[in-house]
Amino acid sequence: MQWRNFLRTTIARTSLTSLALLAASAPAAAAKGRPGSDWCPPLVARLPKISLAECRNSQLTPTGIHTPNGFPLLARELPADARHPNATRVLLLGGIHGDEQSAAAIVFKWLEYMQQPGEREFEWKVAPVVNPDGLLAPTPRRVNAHGVDLNRNFPTPNWQQEAPRYWARATRSDPRRYPGKAPISEPESRWVHDTIEKFKPDVIISVHAPFGVLDFDGPATPPRRFGRLIYQRVGVYPGSLGNYSGLHKEIPVVTIELANASLMPPEAEVRRIWQDMQSWIRRNVNAPLKTARNS
Numbered sequence: 001m002q003w004r005n006f007l008r009t010t011i012a013r014t015s016l017t018s019l020a021l022l023a024a025s026a027p028a029a030a031a032k033g034r035p036g037s038d039w040c041p042p043l044v045a046r047l048p049k050i051s052l053a054e055c056r057n058s059q060l061t062p063t064g065i066h067t068p069n070g071f072p073l074l075a076r077e078l079p080a081d082a083r084h085p086n087a088t089r090v091l092l093l094g095g096i097h098g099d100e101q102s103a104a105a106i107v108f109k110w111l112e113y114m115q116q117p118g119e120r121e122f123e124w125k126v127a128p129v130v131n132p133d134g135l136l137a138p139t140p141r142r143v144n145a146h147g148v149d150l151n152r153n154f155p156t157p158n159w160q161q162e163a164p165r166y167w168a169r170a171t172r173s174d175p176r177r178y179p180g181k182a183p184i185s186e187p188e189s190r191w192v193h194d195t196i197e198k199f200k201p202d203v204i205i206s207v208h209a210p211f212g213v214l215d216f217d218g219p220a221t222p223p224r225r226f227g228r229l230i231y232q233r234v235g236v237y238p239g240s241l242g243n244y245s246g247l248h249k250e251i252p253v254v255t256i257e258l259a260n261a262s263l264m265p266p267e268a269e270v271r272r273i274w275q276d277m278q279s280w281i282r283r284n285v286n287a288p289l290k291t292a293r294n295s
């Protein structure tokens with residue numbers, strides 16, 4: 001289904017209050033040349049505890065890349081505040097699996113925190129919904145509209161041999177874990193790949209659910225604990241972002257696995273994960289790697 005059709009269906013089901021909000025803000029956005037107000041209603045219909053206003057306040061802008069169903073990939077760059085020159089660059093990705101709604105929603109909460117004064121010691125590039133087609137499918141799906149598991153589609157070494165073989169043998173050709181016909185065959189995974197090349201993050205945070213742990217790949221000390229989530233290896237897979245970026249490109253990747261795919265964690269936990277994540281970055285990514293790089 002094209003996302004515009006989805007949007008129409010969603011709006012038809014939306015309450016009058018939301019419709020009034022939509023009508024009130026659409027002309028303002030259009031006047032600024034920012035047609036972004038259209039993207040939020042279908043997204044928030046799927047995101048636990050994210051209001052239309054919160055989605056709009058995130059000020060995501062289109063990257064110029066569209067999904068197979070024509071939905072724009074949305075992102076935002078936020079520089080560090082003036083007290084932090086040469087700040088660590090963090091790429092924060094949510095919702096690479098479309099059926100992990102909490103993993104997209106929590107990134108919108110963190111985008112709110114980032115916009116509060118005194119909260120930006122790092123330079124951020126944030127994409128809360130990397131797989132909008134999966135999220136917006138009639139029933140949210142792990143894979144994108146081409147049926148590809150984007151987190152198995154990154155160009156790890158020997159992908160052509162290993163990814164299809166792993167899929168056939170270890171997953172018994174599970175359609176939810178199909179790696180695609182070729183590495184970065186999908187616009188969404190190609191965008192992540194190209195963003196790593198251009199933005200040159202010092203660390204990548206990718207949010208998933210529902211295993212309730214932290215996983216880590218790459219050259220840094222793994223995080224021990226963010227909020228209630230404790231470090232525990234989940235695994236290394238051909239074509240995964242952790243494998244590609246952490247092990248192959250040597251950019252540390254923290255995979256946050258929230259405990260529930262459809263429910264937002266309590267607000268105190270959302271805040272604790274955010275604070276623990278920043279203090280881990282501060283201690284383990286910033287100084288040691290920057291020093292090594294400059295020497």
Ligand SMILES: [Zn+2]
Pocket residue numbers: 097100208209
């Ligand atoms: Zn996932």
